[in-house]
Amino acid sequence: MTPKGRHAAGWWALIIPALLLMTAFYIAPILQVLAISVTEPQPGLGNYERLFTSESVQRVIGTTLRIGVITTAIALLLGYVLAYRIAMSGPKAQRWWLLAVLVPLWISVLVRAFAWVTLLRRQGLVNQGLLATGVIDQPLALVWNELGIVIGMVHYMVPYAVLPMLSSMREIDPRVLTAARGLGAGRIRTFLRVFLPLSLPGLIAAGVLVFIFSLGFYITPALLGGGKTLMVAEWIKLQILDLIRWGLGAMMATVLVVAILATLAVLSRLVNLRRLFGAGS
Amino acid sequence: MSAVAGHALSLQRVSKRYGDFVAVQDASLEVASGQFLTLLGPSGSGKTTILMMIAGFVEPTEGRVLLDGRDITALPPERRDFGMVFQGYALFPHMTVAENVAFPLRVRKLGRAERDAKVRAALDLVQLDRFAERKPSQLSGGQQQRVALARALVFDPALLLLDEPLSALDKKLRAELQEELKALHRRVGRTFINVTHDQEEALSLSDEIAILNHGHLIQVGAPETLYERPATRFVADFLGKSNFIEGEAEADAGGFVLRRGAARVVASGAPRAGRTLLSLRPEKIALLPEGATEDNVVEGRIASWSYVGTGYALTVMTPDLGNIRVHLPAWRIPVSPAEGLPVRLGWARDAAVAVAEDPGSPVPGGVA
Numbered sequence: 001m002t003p004k005g006r007h008a009a010g011w012w013a014l015i016i017p018a019l020l021l022m023t024a025f026y027i028a029p030i031l032q033v034l035a036i037s038v039t040e041p042q043p044g045l046g047n048y049e050r051l052f053t054s055e056s057v058q059r060v061i062g063t064t065l066r067i068g069v070i071t072t073a074i075a076l077l078l079g080y081v082l083a084y085r086i087a088m089s090g091p092k093a094q095r096w097w098l099l100a101v102l103v104p105l106w107i108s109v110l111v112r113a114f115a116w117v118t119l120l121r122r123q124g125l126v127n128q129g130l131l132a133t134g135v136i137d138q139p140l141a142l143v144w145n146e147l148g149i150v151i152g153m154v155h156y157m158v159p160y161a162v163l164p165m166l167s168s169m170r171e172i173d174p175r176v177l178t179a180a181r182g183l184g185a186g187r188i189r190t191f192l193r194v195f196l197p198l199s200l201p202g203l204i205a206a207g208v209l210v211f212i213f214s215l216g217f218y219i220t221p222a223l224l225g226g227g228k229t230l231m232v233a234e235w236i237k238l239q240i241l242d243l244i245r246w247g248l249g250a251m252m253a254t255v256l257v258v259a260i261l262a263t264l265a266v267l268s269r270l271v272n273l274r275r276l277f278g279a280g281s
Numbered sequence: 282m283s284a285v286a287g288h289a290l291s292l293q294r295v296s297k298r299y300g301d302f303v304a305v306q307d308a309s310l311e312v313a314s315g316q317f318l319t320l321l322g323p324s325g326s327g328k329t330t331i332l333m334m335i336a337g338f339v340e341p342t343e344g345r346v347l348l349d350g351r352d353i354t355a356l357p358p359e360r361r362d363f364g365m366v367f368q369g370y371a372l373f374p375h376m377t378v379a380e381n382v383a384f385p386l387r388v389r390k391l392g393r394a395e396r397d398a399k400v401r402a403a404l405d406l407v408q409l410d411r412f413a414e415r416k417p418s419q420l421s422g423g424q425q426q427r428v429a430l431a432r433a434l435v436f437d438p439a440l441l442l443l444d445e446p447l448s449a450l451d452k453k454l455r456a457e458l459q460e461e462l463k464a465l466h467r468r469v470g471r472t473f474i475n476v477t478h479d480q481e482e483a484l485s486l487s488d489e490i491a492i493l494n495h496g497h498l499i500q501v502g503a504p505e506t507l508y509e510r511p512a513t514r515f516v517a518d519f520l521g522k523s524n525f526i527e528g529e530a531e532a533d534a535g536g537f538v539l540r541r542g543a544a545r546v547v548a549s550g551a552p553r554a555g556r557t558l559l560s561l562r563p564e565k566i567a568l569l570p571e572g573a574t575e576d577n578v579v580e581g582r583i584a585s586w587s588y589v590g591t592g593y594a595l596t597v598m599t600p601d602l603g604n605i606r607v608h609l610p611a612w613r614i615p616v617s618p619a620e621g622l623p624v625r626l627g628w629a630r631d632a633a634v635a636v637a638e639d640p641g642s643p644v645p646g647g648v649a
């Protein structure tokens with residue numbers, strides 16, 4: 001073995017503990033979930049059959065996808081505007097903006113979900129304000145439904161949408177924008193034909209990130225959905241902890257993991273994922 | 282492509298300040314239709330600022346920009362219809378070469394057939410027709426530069442603005458593209474305004490050069506005029522090399538005579554008196570062979586010398602005038618150079634030019 005080869009072997013040995021940990025705490029449980037989904041309550045694909053036969057299973061998946069898509073769309077839109085604003089401001093202003101975007105990330109999801117409940121419930125600040133100013137005469141149902149879930153989730157997701165888009169926008173050479181205008185494109189056309197296409201990688205990365213996050217989101221939908229609107233994660237918890245239907249819960253968990261992997265696989269054909277999430281370039 | 286003549290452009294007492302900092306101070310400039318004008322100056326002298334004010338990206342703090350006599354100071358850049366080549370090219374990385382070149386036509390809403398024809402013609406013009414489908418990142422620096430040119434020319438702009446279009450290239454390629462640029466200017470007959478800090482490029486390309494220093498427009502004129510008759514010490518030093526001789530002048534029959542210690546230097550030109558600075562180009566000085574004479578003769582010893590390919594560069598230490606730099610082609614050196622060798626320097630009366638000191642204020646009208 002060459003000295004270099006020995007070196008390489010040495011480094012590999014160093015990560016073996018990490019590898020073992022990964023296997024023990026990450027891969028093994030997933031495999032076990034997979035196993036449970038095809039063995040409980042009896043061996044076979046019975047649980048997976050439910051995907052095609054059970055209306056409640058289909059409803060949960062439908063709700064999850066719908067909320068995921070809506071949340072992603074809104075979070076991307078808000079995040080894009082925010083990221084654009086940040087990218088266009090001076091270095092000092094940028095730091096303050098970035099801080100403002102990141103602060104919510106340091107506050108517990110739980111706290112934020114409860115804060116939204118207090119704001120959005122029938123006697124909450126928003127409804128009271130609207131009633132007082134006479135915009136409405138009946139309190140609006142803003143929470144404990146899909147709307148509430150979407151509001152809470154968008155709020156949680158926006159920072160995750162901003163960061164990849166901002167890093168993508170920062171890579172755009174400002175001279176290219178000047179060039180577009182010098183060649184006769186107005187502000188809007190410069191944005192549509194040059195800025196938007198060049199920021200597309202960040203937009204896609206943010207979209208994937210937010211969408212995948214939303215599919216498996218638990219706390220916010222559980223608190224703001226009020227138990228009436230079920231998303232996949234809460235449904236799984238319900239099956240396993242309350243109804244003790246391990247097989248069904250494990251099946252849905254497997255479907256979730258497969259859905260996420262499939263999204264990533266499709267995407268990796270379209271764009272360079274490593275670049276997207278900022279590894280090297 | 283040369284049916285339309287170029288535009289005439291004029292800057293009238295234009296200034297640009299950033300807070301207290303003066304980037305451009307009271308610059309006035311006339312560029313005639315079809316002319317090739319170069320803005321030349323060291324880094325930070327305000328070249329890009331002037332170009333950006335012409336293009337409309339930077340708003341002058343004072344003064345006006347006129348195009349064919351029409352005030353365009355307030356017109357946004359996209360409505361000025363100028364072709365531009367930016368410092369560093371600024372090609373659109375997500376578009377192919379052909380799409381880059383088509384961009385100005387697209388925003389002008391040309392029909393597809395016409396657009397394709399023009400793109401092809403423009404790519405032919407810069408000899409890049411084979412690269413139409415490549416992305417800019419797959420091109421060499423020189424090819425990118427030509428794409429930028431094609432993109433700037435494709436919509437027949439009457440005025441082309443170029444910000445250091447060649448600065449990123451190596452010396453040989455730069456020389457090649459200078460030739461191309463000059464040929465292109467002749468072919469399309471448009472007004473070109475070029476920015477550079479490369480004096481050779483300015484001299485070889487331009488009909489007119491405007492020299493800038495610290496935001497002041499110091500002198501404007503044809504390359505020969507600027508080289509032969511620099512208005513100030515800065516111009517003489519920046520455009521080529523120069524010796525400077527300072528002394529007391531008084532008028533004489535052929536112009537004036539400058540006294541410095543025991544030495545007398547005669548020069549032609551308008552008679553003048555008082556403290557005067559002379560600029561003397563190193564290549565206008567000869568090493569006089571035994572017995573020969575000149576209007577001005579100075580004795581000295583070679584302090585150092587080097588062979589520079591096109592000839593010899595000597596520094597001659599003279600008791601009267603200090604160190605004098607001399608540049609001579611090899612065939613005009615009567616001796617083989619050696620340190621300490623006594624030599625006699627001679628130059629004609631019209632070789633030296635009186636120049637002004639640079640107080641940081643422009644010489645009104647220059648000498649041109």
Ligand SMILES: Nc1ncnc2c1ncn2[C@@H]1O[C@H](COP(=O)(O)OP(=O)(O)OP(=O)(O)O)[C@@H](O)[C@H]1O
Pocket residue numbers: 299302303304322323324325326327328329330331478
């Ligand atoms: N937006 C700005 N704010 C403040 N100062 C500026 C700004 N833009 C330019 N300047 C200053 O104005 C001066 C002239 O800048 P300009 O870009 O015109 O120089 P230049 O001659 O093009 O130099 P170079 O050859 O390095 O490109 C510089 O000192 C620069 O720092």
Ligand SMILES: [Mg+2]
Pocket residue numbers: 328329330368444
């Ligand atoms: Mg510049």
